[in-house]
Amino acid sequence: MANSLFLASGLGIQNWTYIIVGLTFALYIGIAIWTRAGSTKEFYVAGGGVSPLANGMATAADWMSAASFISMAGIISFAGYDGAVYLMGWTGGYVLLALLLAPYLRKFGKFTVPDFIGDRYYSNTARLVGVICALLVSFTYVAGQMRGVGLVFSRFLEVDINTGVIIGMIIVLFYAVLGGMKGITYTQVAQYCVLIFAFMVPAIFISIQMTGNPIPQLGFGSTLADGSGTYLLDKLDGLSTDLGFAEYTEGSKSMIDVFAITLALMVGTAGLPHVIVRFFTVKRVKDARKSAGLALLLIAILYTAAPAVSVFARTNLIETVSNKPYATMPEWFKKWETTGLIVFHDKNNDGHIQYVADATKNELVVDNDIMVLANPEIAQLPDWVIALVAAGALAAALSTAAGLLLVISSSVSHDLIKKMINPNISEKGELIAARLAAVVAVCVAGYFGINPPGFVAATVALAFGLAAASFFPAIILGIFYKRMNKEGAIAGMVVGILSMLFYMLKFKFGWFGGGGKTDWWFGISPEGFGTVAMILNFIVSIIIMKFTPEPPQEVQDIVENIRIPSGAGEATGH
Amino acid sequence: MSKTNAKAYWKENIKYVLILLTIWFLVSYGAGILFKDALNNIKMGGFKLGFWFAQQGSIYVFVILIFIYVRLMNKLDKKYGYGE
Numbered sequence: 001m002a003n004s005l006f007l008a009s010g011l012g013i014q015n016w017t018y019i020i021v022g023l024t025f026a027l028y029i030g031i032a033i034w035t036r037a038g039s040t041k042e043f044y045v046a047g048g049g050v051s052p053l054a055n056g057m058a059t060a061a062d063w064m065s066a067a068s069f070i071s072m073a074g075i076i077s078f079a080g081y082d083g084a085v086y087l088m089g090w091t092g093g094y095v096l097l098a099l100l101l102a103p104y105l106r107k108f109g110k111f112t113v114p115d116f117i118g119d120r121y122y123s124n125t126a127r128l129v130g131v132i133c134a135l136l137v138s139f140t141y142v143a144g145q146m147r148g149v150g151l152v153f154s155r156f157l158e159v160d161i162n163t164g165v166i167i168g169m170i171i172v173l174f175y176a177v178l179g180g181m182k183g184i185t186y187t188q189v190a191q192y193c194v195l196i197f198a199f200m201v202p203a204i205f206i207s208i209q210m211t212g213n214p215i216p217q218l219g220f221g222s223t224l225a226d227g228s229g230t231y232l233l234d235k236l237d238g239l240s241t242d243l244g245f246a247e248y249t250e251g252s253k254s255m256i257d258v259f260a261i262t263l264a265l266m267v268g269t270a271g272l273p274h275v276i277v278r279f280f281t282v283k284r285v286k287d288a289r290k291s292a293g294l295a296l297l298l299i300a301i302l303y304t305a306a307p308a309v310s311v312f313a314r315t316n317l318i319e320t321v322s323n324k325p326y327a328t329m330p331e332w333f334k335k336w337e338t339t340g341l342i343v344f345h346d347k348n349n350d351g352h353i354q355y356v357a358d359a360t361k362n363e364l365v366v367d368n369d370i371m372v373l374a375n376p377e378i379a380q381l382p383d384w385v386i387a388l389v390a391a392g393a394l395a396a397a398l399s400t401a402a403g404l405l406l407v408i409s410s411s412v413s414h415d416l417i418k419k420m421i422n423p424n425i426s427e428k429g430e431l432i433a434a435r436l437a438a439v440v441a442v443c444v445a446g447y448f449g450i451n452p453p454g455f456v457a458a459t460v461a462l463a464f465g466l467a468a469a470s471f472f473p474a475i476i477l478g479i480f481y482k483r484m485n486k487e488g489a490i491a492g493m494v495v496g497i498l499s500m501l502f503y504m505l506k507f508k509f510g511w512f513g514g515g516g517k518t519d520w521w522f523g524i525s526p527e528g529f530g531t532v533a534m535i536l537n538f539i540v541s542i543i544i545m546k547f548t549p550e551p552p553q554e555v556q557d558i559v560e561n562i563r564i565p566s567g568a569g570e571a572t573g574h
Numbered sequence: 575m576s577k578t579n580a581k582a583y584w585k586e587n588i589k590y591v592l593i594l595l596t597i598w599f600l601v602s603y604g605a606g607i608l609f610k611d612a613l614n615n616i617k618m619g620g621f622k623l624g625f626w627f628a629q630q631g632s633i634y635v636f637v638i639l640i641f642i643y644v645r646l647m648n649k650l651d652k653k654y655g656y657g658e
Binding site: 084087098232 | 640
């Protein structure tokens, strides 16, 4: 298979992939060696001197994971309008971050999110709840990233998926353990460049092909390049309804569910520890605001192009396969069939592919995850573009994995060991503990990457729900409500997490009697329940606070102090 | 800096945040979700307007909102002597 491809197209996809992926990996390792961390401060927050632009790029790469790069456009191309929950949900959270969280947390000047929770709520119980939440969120997230790395390796380099995961582990280990936050920050800057280039090049190519407009964001609202004068979206709406699907621009989820999911994802984004901690790395409060803006600008480039890619890919897919003879399918179709991500089952034995909404007649199942990866092949783009997409997907997965691993290692070495178990640990000892924790975390993540628990997809939604239900209210109240005390905050976080876990376990895993779509509370799916759990957290926090003593004066002074931007000084762990 | 100064600064900050978050809510939850069907009757090129807000417009507005906040706050910091 690989050989025939090699002969047919010059250098070949596989060799191009080896070259481009090899070059990018060499770059990441080079940066890691150049930016080794020498102190805990460099390890946790890159020394606190990162420029707003570098931090914006690093945040963007940190944030855009395998899910953003590989899965999102594919999910949208099957969900149509409903895909907006991801587009708005995963960008709107940055407005909350910039306006409500980042500047104050930077002023507070600590190393981690549990650090803030523990100090603001003057309690190690609060700190422990924070550590547990941070670990839960980050581990569920990181397993999915390692799986993404394995997928790309196995499809494009045709190595075993487990070998792919192990190669990915070694790379991440190298620069996360050696460089800590400092190494991660500058590798993420490079990874942002790789991933955005890799996403935009095929998007621009295909936009020109289909609509003649080189800007994909405008292209998908333009007329077709074939001179018919028909708008692309009108054509796709027509194709979709002809095959029995919902109109692409209308979608099929209920309004309340779209509302709840969007809010849960936004609030969850603003509460994710690996995103928040990036804002500890800049010098001043004003830099934290600015770098949140830059991060969203850089993220928006991909997020506004993704729905265009979805429309192009969906239209191309329908036109290539619908009612066409199976025997005439192109090379990419067969190749993805071997991975099991495209499944064709000729139910009426006519040798043609019937791709329709009616499940009893539909003969084709296409996995969400291949739309972005297969798109350049479907559009018959040059081999180097296809190889570039592989490198971009790896950059997206590795950068996010590294950010998450840092949260895990700092939660253990700083929040658990330094702040709770052994406060007398030396700087050197803490650094060793941080590195060891990172090694253990990489191994655990790799294990889950090789033996993925069946619930990885479900737990990504859980990660957002948990962040929304725990950190977001506790941090917001901690900044904006001086009177909020430890009793209120702890009770709120515990109720928030437990209600979120309960709802997920009940409706995703069938515990507590299970239940289907019709049993959802207020018609809200488990993906959107983070919104309800967050509201519960707020209510419980405020009620409990009313009946318990107000926080000590020095804590109230801290709150007054973080509201003033000047004199942020440097992040400190003491 | 004095306490009254800090209080006045905080009050103005909260005012900005509330105004910007109202716009944040209106473009995403308003135009993109709650009033999507009504807006879909209007077309802008090939886009139905509600669909456009949900998948494009709201994201552009989010970016603009943050940069407006950055500008407003930089000015406010100077006004109250908190600039660095």
